[in-house]
Amino acid sequence: MPKISQKGTMLPASAIRKLVPYADAAKQRGIKIHHLNIGQPDILTPKGAIDAMKNADMSVVEYTNSAGNLSYRKKLAGYYHKHNINVTEDDIIITNGGSEALQFAFSVCLNQGEEILIPEPYYTNYNSFAIQSNVEIKTIHSSIEDGFALPKIEEFEKAITPKTRAIMVCNPNNPTGYLYSKEELEVLATLAKKYDLYLFADEVYREFCYDGKKHFSVMQLEGIEQNVVLIDSVSKRYSACGARVGAMVSKNKDVMGAAMRMAQARLCPPYFGQIFAEAAVDTPDSYFTEVAAEYNKRREFLVDAINKIDGCFCPKPTGAFYTMIQLPIDDSDKFCQWLLEEFEYNKETVMLAPATGFYSKPEKGLKQARITYCLKIEDLQSAAKCLEEALKVYPGRTN
């Protein structure tokens, strides 16, 4: 029997995935689980876009253009214009979700063994894409005390080696919910320019900003257009995670040319999803206003509820629908497993994402977990109650 590859053995199973068997077992015992662990919104997908896809005339479900349908790319360029991002259809390749855009960017921008600097905690799946592309992720620590603001630029500069090729941010951030400001991004841009690094930004949560803050895109940065690569997706924007329609956007023709050859090899992005996504561009602004208002209510509620729990701390995030929380516990992985395996409160429990998976060194996340507020208030209420009661009895409680 042939062995699997070294890469195959290196691919990480996420901390959340390891909990799934315990969650399944809890469900089997009749326990209701409040899923604060995943970013699957319960928000309805815009019906108009689903209906437009259903009503489209389809006789042969053909390959689309490898870059994505021209009509969709044109509409998407219009969407970007509305967000003060000046791109044309030629600056866009439609991808199988944001995931594929990350794979394209890593592969065509970095040589084997080269490094991407990322503030940590960071989205776990970046690790898998880095392993698949034979590149390295190097982290700069950001801290819960200041809500995971951008670390000092000196910290980035210190971490730059001859192997460094890119800086990457997720903005608004998953897992922290932090929204980087224009000023923070300009500082990063100056550094990227100085060392001739790529600046990657995963902006799939663009629509979700709170407290009157406005999202500023890396594509709006001036004088660094050739270094910037935007990763985007319709998954969160339209609560359509299953559509698998993302985009890689850049003004750098060499990067886009090479990415296009990767796009051609895999033939095309999904036909049905693109019809949906094209129609979704017409989603009225009122949809986003309502969704953002709903998330804001949930955010206000959950942050407040967590901070009221003895020993817990939760910064107030201004973007996306995640936040990291500090917990009075010995070990986040153990605690999250215990919640599913041994705890219940009125036949209910709560599932969190252990923060160990979001840090370069798992021990940095031992006392933290990521929670999402993409559930209804009444569920968040029960979830917070479960957490409060659990912390009263958890054997590994530390203070």
Add this chain to the structure above:
Amino acid sequence: MPKISQKGTMLPASAIRKLVPYADAAKQRGIKIHHLNIGQPDILTPKGAIDAMKNADMSVVEYTNSAGNLSYRKKLAGYYHKHNINVTEDDIIITNGGSEALQFAFSVCLNQGEEILIPEPYYTNYNSFAIQSNVEIKTIHSSIEDGFALPKIEEFEKAITPKTRAIMVCNPNNPTGYLYSKEELEVLATLAKKYDLYLFADEVYREFCYDGKKHFSVMQLEGIEQNVVLIDSVSKRYSACGARVGAMVSKNKDVMGAAMRMAQARLCPPYFGQIFAEAAVDTPDSYFTEVAAEYNKRREFLVDAINKIDGCFCPKPTGAFYTMIQLPIDDSDKFCQWLLEEFEYNKETVMLAPATGFYSKPEKGLKQARITYCLKIEDLQSAAKCLEEALKVYPGRTN
């Protein structure tokens, strides 16, 4: 401005893609192009499956299971049973087309620099996936004289080095249309077993066999279950290339476990496409009988028409909807470009896929081209006429 990666520069642009600007210019001049160059069937997608997708109840277009919907994998296992392939839903990961299944297989089975043996000519995009996965493709020559039958097993054995980790076949074959027999596959299996190699098979044209021949799958081979990885797709089966729903199938739990971690990183395959594909499993047998009969008519017509052209030779393929043809020309790339750039016959011309891209050394394909018979007979008729007239006047004609 940062440079793109070495991998980015290595990714090939296919010979066909290079012709696209010439095709566009020809269309601008009002020339009708008969596309014998691509495998985009004009066969209708089963309406029942499209309608089932359209009628499905969707309120939130959620992430699906990373391995694909359980209900779909169960139905797909049923489809395989019908084809005497004994697998369960746990042996299947649903992928973004066959393309992603290839990427998974290459990445989790081969270490960097290791080699896959493939009979040539072979499907060009394997090159891109090999480059992306840092693995090497080594070819064994098969020849047009015997219709591209499996080369002698001694040729494979001679090519095996300590770096060889896999043998791969596309069956029925793209670009040759050759259908490997049970006996040929058993010989390959014996060799794979002897050297403990993986045996990959891309069987996306399974449904298209002619002259009463039956497809035999690598999954039916006995005693080599742990070495075999099947690459599959609904693209050609249901004329649904745009659905982007494929599958990686194997009994090897280590391989599937590692592939599953890649699948989890990219979250899930397409939601809409999977609903479509699940419904498509119920497509009545009569659909395939009719489609195969239609392709058979086209095959009979086109092979005959090509062999009637002075200086041309075309073996009679027994699978898929491609065939390679031998042409009395100096250079396939030049000829195919000339057809678009300088030739016309009654305001029409024909587009072929230069065979240079299907060989490890382009010069091996200088006098060959791949054609498909996935167009209507009347179009094939005009296409063959164009080719005949073109060869009468092509300046680089050789005999």
